[in-house]
Structure formats: structure tokens, C-alpha cells
Amino acid sequence: MKILTRQILRKHVALTLAAVMPIAGGCSVFQPSTQRVTIVPSEPDAKVYVNNHPVGTGKTTLELQRNRTYAVSARSGQNMGSASIGRRVSGTGVLDIVGGCFFLIPFVGCFTPGFWELDKSIVSVPVGTPTPAATAQVDSQ
Numbered sequence: 001m002k003i004l005t006r007q008i009l010r011k012h013v014a015l016t017l018a019a020v021m022p023i024a025g026g027c028s029v030f031q032p033s034t035q036r037v038t039i040v041p042s043e044p045d046a047k048v049y050v051n052n053h054p055v056g057t058g059k060t061t062l063e064l065q066r067n068r069t070y071a072v073s074a075r076s077g078q079n080m081g082s083a084s085i086g087r088r089v090s091g092t093g094v095l096d097i098v099g100g101c102f103f104l105i106p107f108v109g110c111f112t113p114g115f116w117e118l119d120k121s122i123v124s125v126p127v128g129t130p131t132p133a134a135t136a137q138v139d140s141q
Contacts, residue, residue, distance in 0.1 A: 027092040027114075028093050028096050028109030028110065030092075031066075031090065031113075031114025032114065033065060033067075033114065035064060035118050035121065036062070037063075037118060037120065039060045039061075039072055039123045040059050041058065041076070041124075042074075042125065042126045043074065043079065044058045045058060046058065046075060046081075046127050047074065048074050048125070049074070050070050050071070050072055051070055051071055052071070064085070066114065066117055066118060067116045068087065069085060069086050070084065072085060072123055072125055073125065074127050079127045080127065083125045085118050085120050087116045087119060088116070088117060089115065089116065090114065090116055092109065092115070093109070093110065096110050096115060
């Protein structure tokens with residue numbers, strides 16, 4: 001009776017693994033390639049730039065690619081501030097690495113944008129007053 005129970009248990013485990021592996025393999029593949037990020041400059045009328053491209057004025061929400069890093073800046077008159085958005089391995093990326101150690105198939109997810117996540121979803125950009133040296137340079141031009 002014990003032998004029969006073990007055989008049935010092994011078949012159930014094998015069938016369960018066979019059913020779950022296509023779904024669990026490469027979890028990052030099923031993650032979206034973009035992530036929503038809100039940029040909040042300290043001046044409400046500041047123009048917002050991402051990688052030196054204008055994207056809006058004041059509080060701005062964007063969809064950014066997960067597998068890149070970004071330079072964010074805001075400008076209000078002569079005042080300017082900057083911040084950066086980096087990337088890190090996402091939770092599903094960690095699952096891909098761990099699962100890949102056992103089954104190899106999840107390693108496919110390591111090559112997709114879903115493997116990454118941006119390190120900030122809300123970015124505050126302090127727009128400060130210009131320094132006297134910066135003012136002198138602007139005035140002399």
C-alpha cells in the first residue's frame with residue numbers, strides 16, 4: 001500500500017511541476033517593460049526634463065523603460081535642480097535567478113526589461129537658487 005501511495009504522489013508531483021514550469025519559467029518575461037514614475041519639482045511651474053528632453057511642467061507622470069537609467073532635471077527661470085533614476089533587479093528577476101538554478105528555463109527572463117525595476121517611483125527634484133558663481137557666468141554671457 002505504501003508503494004502505491006508513493007507512486008501516486010510522485011506522479012502528482014511530476015504533473016504539477018510539468019503544469020507549473022511553463023507558467024513560472026521566465027517570470028520577468030510577463031512583467032511590463034515600462035514602469036510609471038512621477039516627477040515632482042519643488043517649484044510647481046518648473047519645466048521638467050528627462051535625459052535632456054522636455055517632458056512637461058510641474059508634477060509629471062511618465063511611463064519609463066525599466067531597463068534604463070535616467071537623468072531628471074527641472075528648471076524654473078535661472079533656478080535648476082537635478083536627480084537620477086537608477087535600476088535594480090526586480091523581485092521577479094530574483095525569482096528568475098533562483099528558478100534558473102534549478103530548472104534553467106527561468107533564466108530566459110533575465111534578458112527581458114521585466115528583470116529590472118526603477119529604483120524610484122516618485123522622484124523629488126529640488127529646484128534651488130543659483131549660486132553666485134553660476135549667476136556671474138550667466139550675466140557675463
